[in-house]
Amino acid sequence: MTAVHIAATGTALPGDPVDNAALGAMLGVSEEWIDLFVGTRTRHFGWDPVTGEVRGSLADLCAEAAARAVRASGLDPADIEFLVLATATPDTLLPTTATEVADRLGLDHLPVYQIQAGCSGAIQALDLGRTLIQGGRRAGLVIGGDVTHRFLSPRRDTAKLPTEELVNYVLFGDGAGAAVLTDEPEGERIAVRAVLNSWTGRGRPPGQLLDWYGTTDRDSGRRMLAEDYKAIEEHVPTISVEILWELLGGLGWSLDEVGFLLPPQLSERMTARIVERLPDGPAHEVSCVADTGNTGNALPFLQLDRLLPKFAAGERAVALCVESSRWIRAGFALEKV
Template sequence: MSATAYLAATGSALPGPPVDNATLGRALGVSEEWVDIFVGTRTRHFGWDLETGQVRHTLADLCAQAGGAAIDAAGLDPVDIEFVLLATATPDTLLPTTASEVADRLGLMYLPAFQIQSGCAGAVQALDLGRTLIAGGARAGLVIGGDVTHRHLDPHRDVARVPTEELVNYVLFGDGAGAAVLTAEPVAERVAVRGVLNRFTGLGRPPGQTVDWYGISDRHSDRPMLVEDYKAIEESVPTMAREILWELLDQLEWTPDDLDFLLPPQLSGRMTERITEHLDVPGAKEVSCVAETGNTGNALVLLQLARLLPDLPTGGRALAIAVESSKWIKTGLGLEKV
């Protein structure tokens, strides 16, 4: 790929006030201490009301807010945007796509609007595709990642009867969206995307996470909507993250000492701590958000980038790592401010 793509600006959207562990614990009938010890996440945001379940912010709402903020921060107008890429595991509807709804809200017209169905790897996959479009001649495009939980978490359910492997989803996940403007020339934040890793590695392996969908024929099924194999995730993700680190460093011809910032996978507060220790890059400053936002799926890498960009000095280098456990996808980014 001959042309370099640049991150010009980011935007983010987190709905409503943060919900702390005490508030969430009271609503679920579990102790605040259990939430803190089990996942290590302090707050998260929900686009739905914790007491009534009323949806107040859709995925399109959040993605349009984040995307508009990124375009403004880049100093561009909607007419300058030549493609939209939106990654999510929780679209508002199957059709029309949330990507096209967001394009409509942002006043974007006569451009490709792609939707990538993915999880924690989605934002990197979208940035990878965006690089290809920039290399093909596009001058600027919008990459968005976001997820919402209202289809998967039922506030009216008797949590005392919910198995632990399902209950943890109520404290692990949150709602949010992040966005970034990719450009062909270094403008605004001027962060070059030096390399991308994007690899499916789950051949013949059971998924670590399944997000189901109910159609008209099976909507009354008793099977859970969201299932995770936490043991497999805890065992596999730290190792996969370290593999991504070294594969990207080799691709970029960098060493760990070249890194100023490290953006580790954002599964939960506790898991991110373990993964960062396993990566063992003490000279790089960690950039994390999951303890404050909860696991927001496709938004996470973009929310990390929103925290990184203001602190990245000219010549500074950063490496971002994201692992998707659905079918074991390894992704990462190498970044340098020019």
């Protein structure tokens, strides 16, 4: 079977970081409450937190991240043979954001896919990209990103919002990330040894809701988004342990052979709870959520971007991802060759 490699990554975060003091002033809550509840220090928005003016789209961020990844890989855009983009928040339903990004990158006459998913979509994109490489493609782009401007607004009366909706204002941020996949060790020379993508939500209520409205129901009173934070606190640490053991078991790796761990990134405090529940090992944690907020499908790429400068030949890394919308287990294992 053809080996698949990550040659390079690229990321994009919009605007200046928004700290808890600024966010608290916008929401009418204390800076201390945000810190105690989620622990995230800053996040980035593609919209003005004061006026709500949208200053950047998902396509803007994804094209920027993908262009950086291609430049870092040393490949020419003409070498890219496919593009896969994962998001829960596309700019439009049609045309897809994936085709808009391909156009901005100057790509044409190649398969372009868009995956609609929460944070596990980034791993689904990696899985599809790996399959395309194994099917004979030489190089391609996998991209993940999300934006919040359709769901979070400073003009809303946040004092009247239920907690399950208000929590999203302190959890999320905007961002995008990308990776160039190749059939030969190029650039960073990171082999993708395993990818896990498994839905396990049968009979289980969703932990997150993200709705959308059409012309006939845009004035509906139903919630646009909601987060069952208690269910997430209960289930995500346990699921993360399951993902870790399944990846290691499938590869025959021991905990002692893993040098880096990329844990789920819902919030800084949730990440700490997850890591506390994982079995002890020598792996160094690679996290970004305290600085970026939860950026959905961008998160695994943001973690990869932080991993690369530390990743030496022969070292191994494992990434874990839990999508709580309907409980999807995902992850991947890497080795620098």
